[in-house]
Amino acid sequence: MAKITKEERKNGIISAALALFSQQGFYVTTIPDIAQKVGMSVGNFYNYFSSKEILAKELILYISDYLGKNLREINMKEITTEEKIQEIVSMYFKMASDKPEMIEYFLRVYLSNREVFGSDCAGMICVSSFVTEMMIFFEEGVAKGDLHNQDFFSAFGLFMGYLGGMVFLFGEALLPEPLKEYEESISLNIYNALKHRD
Amino acid sequence: MAKITKEERKNGIISAALALFSQQGFYVTTIPDIAQKVGMSVGNFYNYFSSKEILAKELILYISDYLGKNLREINMKEITTEEKIQEIVSMYFKMASDKPEMIEYFLRVYLSNREVFGSDCAGMICVSSFVTEMMIFFEEGVAKGDLHNQDFFSAFGLFMGYLGGMVFLFGEALLPEPLKEYEESISLNIYNALKHRD
Amino acid sequence: MAKITKEERKNGIISAALALFSQQGFYVTTIPDIAQKVGMSVGNFYNYFSSKEILAKELILYISDYLGKNLREINMKEITTEEKIQEIVSMYFKMASDKPEMIEYFLRVYLSNREVFGSDCAGMICVSSFVTEMMIFFEEGVAKGDLHNQDFFSAFGLFMGYLGGMVFLFGEALLPEPLKEYEESISLNIYNALKHRD
Amino acid sequence: MAKITKEERKNGIISAALALFSQQGFYVTTIPDIAQKVGMSVGNFYNYFSSKEILAKELILYISDYLGKNLREINMKEITTEEKIQEIVSMYFKMASDKPEMIEYFLRVYLSNREVFGSDCAGMICVSSFVTEMMIFFEEGVAKGDLHNQDFFSAFGLFMGYLGGMVFLFGEALLPEPLKEYEESISLNIYNALKHRD
DNA sequence: GATGAATGAGCTTTCATTCAT
DNA sequence: AATGAATGAAAGCTCATTCAT
Numbered sequence: 001m002a003k004i005t006k007e008e009r010k011n012g013i014i015s016a017a018l019a020l021f022s023q024q025g026f027y028v029t030t031i032p033d034i035a036q037k038v039g040m041s042v043g044n045f046y047n048y049f050s051s052k053e054i055l056a057k058e059l060i061l062y063i064s065d066y067l068g069k070n071l072r073e074i075n076m077k078e079i080t081t082e083e084k085i086q087e088i089v090s091m092y093f094k095m096a097s098d099k100p101e102m103i104e105y106f107l108r109v110y111l112s113n114r115e116v117f118g119s120d121c122a123g124m125i126c127v128s129s130f131v132t133e134m135m136i137f138f139e140e141g142v143a144k145g146d147l148h149n150q151d152f153f154s155a156f157g158l159f160m161g162y163l164g165g166m167v168f169l170f171g172e173a174l175l176p177e178p179l180k181e182y183e184e185s186i187s188l189n190i191y192n193a194l195k196h197r198d
Numbered sequence: 199m200a201k202i203t204k205e206e207r208k209n210g211i212i213s214a215a216l217a218l219f220s221q222q223g224f225y226v227t228t229i230p231d232i233a234q235k236v237g238m239s240v241g242n243f244y245n246y247f248s249s250k251e252i253l254a255k256e257l258i259l260y261i262s263d264y265l266g267k268n269l270r271e272i273n274m275k276e277i278t279t280e281e282k283i284q285e286i287v288s289m290y291f292k293m294a295s296d297k298p299e300m301i302e303y304f305l306r307v308y309l310s311n312r313e314v315f316g317s318d319c320a321g322m323i324c325v326s327s328f329v330t331e332m333m334i335f336f337e338e339g340v341a342k343g344d345l346h347n348q349d350f351f352s353a354f355g356l357f358m359g360y361l362g363g364m365v366f367l368f369g370e371a372l373l374p375e376p377l378k379e380y381e382e383s384i385s386l387n388i389y390n391a392l393k394h395r396d
Numbered sequence: 397m398a399k400i401t402k403e404e405r406k407n408g409i410i411s412a413a414l415a416l417f418s419q420q421g422f423y424v425t426t427i428p429d430i431a432q433k434v435g436m437s438v439g440n441f442y443n444y445f446s447s448k449e450i451l452a453k454e455l456i457l458y459i460s461d462y463l464g465k466n467l468r469e470i471n472m473k474e475i476t477t478e479e480k481i482q483e484i485v486s487m488y489f490k491m492a493s494d495k496p497e498m499i500e501y502f503l504r505v506y507l508s509n510r511e512v513f514g515s516d517c518a519g520m521i522c523v524s525s526f527v528t529e530m531m532i533f534f535e536e537g538v539a540k541g542d543l544h545n546q547d548f549f550s551a552f553g554l555f556m557g558y559l560g561g562m563v564f565l566f567g568e569a570l571l572p573e574p575l576k577e578y579e580e581s582i583s584l585n586i587y588n589a590l591k592h593r594d
Numbered sequence: 595m596a597k598i599t600k601e602e603r604k605n606g607i608i609s610a611a612l613a614l615f616s617q618q619g620f621y622v623t624t625i626p627d628i629a630q631k632v633g634m635s636v637g638n639f640y641n642y643f644s645s646k647e648i649l650a651k652e653l654i655l656y657i658s659d660y661l662g663k664n665l666r667e668i669n670m671k672e673i674t675t676e677e678k679i680q681e682i683v684s685m686y687f688k689m690a691s692d693k694p695e696m697i698e699y700f701l702r703v704y705l706s707n708r709e710v711f712g713s714d715c716a717g718m719i720c721v722s723s724f725v726t727e728m729m730i731f732f733e734e735g736v737a738k739g740d741l742h743n744q745d746f747f748s749a750f751g752l753f754m755g756y757l758g759g760m761v762f763l764f765g766e767a768l769l770p771e772p773l774k775e776y777e778e779s780i781s782l783n784i785y786n787a788l789k790h791r792d
Numbered sequence: 793g794a795t796g797a798a799t800g801a802g803c804t805t806t807c808a809t810t811c812a813t
Numbered sequence: 814a815a816t817g818a819a820t821g822a823a824a825g826c827t828c829a830t831t832c833a834t
Contacts, residue, residue, distance in 0.1 A: 003834090006797085025311055027225035031825060041799045046826070111366060112310030113223055123372065153373055154383050157363035158356075165359020168309060169351050174321060177349070185352050189391035204814090228807060239816045241810080250808065402793090421707055423621035426828060437795045439831080448829065507762060508706030509619055519768060549769050550779050553759035554752075561755020564705060565747050570717060572747070581748050589783035597813090600818085625804065635820045637806080646804070 022104035068129030081146035086187040093179040096167045220302035266327030279344035284385040291377040418500035464525030477542035482583040489575040492563045616698035662723030675740035680781040687773040
């Protein structure tokens with residue numbers, strides 16, 4: 001019986017689209033592909049998202065919120081900055097292992113097909129919930145005297161570029177070990193790069 | 199009257215395709231777009247590259263060779279490992295400023311549209327000339343006792359993820375300063391992350 | 397709490413459809429458009445009209461009846477034929493100003509999308525209440541010796557073509573003056589064209 | 595053998611589209627319909643006209659030019675105004691008999707689907723070659739003292755509305771006689787309506 | 793009567809690729 | 814080598830209509 005609610009339908013589309021977009025790319029994935037994966041008609045898809053592009057934009061907001069929420073929790077913990085780095089790396093790699101679609105979508109769809117996201121996502125509009133938390137992390141670390149006071153983007157680029165790079169290598173099956181094995185050394189590398197300098 | 203040689207024609211296509219693919223993306227760019235930019239007919243294009251995919255693959259080989267050659271020169275210099283890091287960062291950022299198509303193609307087309315490159319580029323086949331030099335750099339640094347002996351991919355991910363991330367931020371016009379300004383701090387961050395630990 | 401009767405609902409649909417069809421055209425107007433304008437659900441619409449085409453046919457009957465009734469009243473007046481022409485022109489232009497949907501529907505939907513009305517409206521079936529009155533007007537004028545005895549359609553084409561043409565020009569905002577200003581000269585033109593010839 | 599030139603292809607599309615649009619209407623006619631009638635592929639159609647709307651606009655220009663050229667010739671003849679009216683009516687009815695697609699397109703597609711022609715054809719932009727000649731005819735008639743000096747649109751509406759109305763009736767097979775039979779009485783009606791008044 | 797989610801055929805348009813010249 | 818008209822499959826999207834509730 002259990003009737004499917006509108007909310008559930010929408011979530012179903014989000015899941016299916018995330019999986020397909022991240023695996024095959026935005027252009028290769030068709031609306032029929034998505035509809036079929038959800039088990040609905042093409043026409044009905046458009047009752048939930050008015051275009052393929054709008055779907056893509058909602059997905060990145062969804063992911064950014066999800067990442068932001070996780071970062072928020074870490075930011076609020078009463079632990080050292082070094083430990084926070086470890087937790088962020090760990091959370092990120094866990095996500096990359098458990099829900100690879102999300103990180104892959106971020107890296108392969110959002111970052112690489114900016115023409116799709118257009119001015120609606122100019123700058124960091126569509127990823128602000130996540131970037132904001134990274135700024136908070138960094139500023140607090142500096143305030144506490146744990147991190148070297150440098151340009152935020154230089155630090156941000158290191159952190160996210162590094163993690164993104166590793167997940168990429170992992171996604172390409174180039175890493176000899178599971179991601180988890182790298183957590184410690186990577187956290188240390190990051191900490192060494194960012195920590196306060198005497 | 200200098201007749202255009204076959205080689206020149208091919209290079210013309212490579213330039214045009216690189217510019218278009220990196221600016222607009224692989225799927226948005228059409229063969230007529232490329233042919234028009236080179237000033238040749240669509241039909242003739244196919245005398246030089248037998249398909250759009252094959253063109254894309256030749257491009258990544260071309261870029262990897264170019265990057266590899268530059269790295270090779272740095273590797274052969276008689277300078278400290280720390281200085282080599284600076285030179286690599288400098289070379290990478292110079293390329294990103296002078297020939298942005300190359301780095302952008304690497305980041306936005308090659309890394310994000312793996313379905314295009316398929317098994318021909320599995321693993322690192324199509325970027326080996328460049329990755330190999332990075333391995334040499336790293337192994338020599340370890341051998342000399344300058345770098346911490348860790349998993350290569352962990353170090354590689356840091357290096358390339360970081361640089362890629364910065365170029366991305368730059369490409370999105372999010373950096374307050376020109377890339378060059380970041381060279382020093384980034385080189386130092388990398389060195390701090392990778393250097394030999396006591 | 398005045399409940400909305402079936403009749404009122406139906407009239408609501410007729411008004412909404414008339415407005416939308418005449419402004420946007422038959423094909424551009426969708427059933428959801430109409431339902432929304434009436435404030436009812438799409439499904440419920442079909443309880444009143446079993447298809448879009450049937451709605452279109454009922455509309456033209458409705459308009460023809462309305463026009464016919466107005467003509468009937470003029471025909472019954474005890475005035476000269478020349479005055480009747482003036483009254484018809486005046487009534488037509490008043491309608492075009494006050495309820496432009498009706499005339500516009502007639503001109504832009506009924507006359508131009510015959511495939512929609514099909515054999516149900518072949519000939520003048522769907523506009524007979526109006527055409528019949530025009531015939532009466534003409535025949536009485538001839539009988540009274542006021543109008544030249546010519547083929548009815550030749551006279552009808554003049555009368556309705558002329559008025560339709562003017563309303564068209566008006567609808568396109570091409571007339572320098574309000575329609576009313578033309579009543580006199582047009583009535584005279586028509587009378588001159590149709591009047592009894594010595 | 596005889597290779598089909600680009601020009602011939604384009605004319606082929608114009609003919610086919612004119613026939614289909616005027617018979618079935620703009621929305622009912624599909625690009626595949628047109629392509630099939632010309633004997634070409636759907637894709638190739640777009641090498642000649644970049645959209646269905648642009649095709650529609652080119653058609654009305656084509657028709658307006660054709661009509662305009664015919665009117666021009668009549669305007670240049672050294673005959674009385676009354677004779678010119680006869681010739682215009684005759685030419686118009688001949689066209690409606692010989693190439694009914696043209697007049698039908700004008701009446702049923704152009705006049706009734708203004709949303710298709712949009713601002714590109716605002717006012718009389720797309721029919722100016724034809725309207726201009728009508729203005730010349732009228733002004734010369736007034737100058738010569740043959741026609742009553744009234745508002746141009748009032749006269750234009752009579753002339754074109756009347757003729758359009760007759761062709762409409764003819765197209766609906768409502769006229770008992772062939773169009774030609776009406777030429778004389780209609781010309782006279784028009785002349786009586788427009789002629790100089792004492 | 794009333795709802796609106798669901799269907800699916802069909803539309804316009806695009807584009808990699810071919811091939812006669 | 815060079816041309817560009819031609820192909821046709823496939824994409825995104827729409828909408829009249831139905832039907833379970």
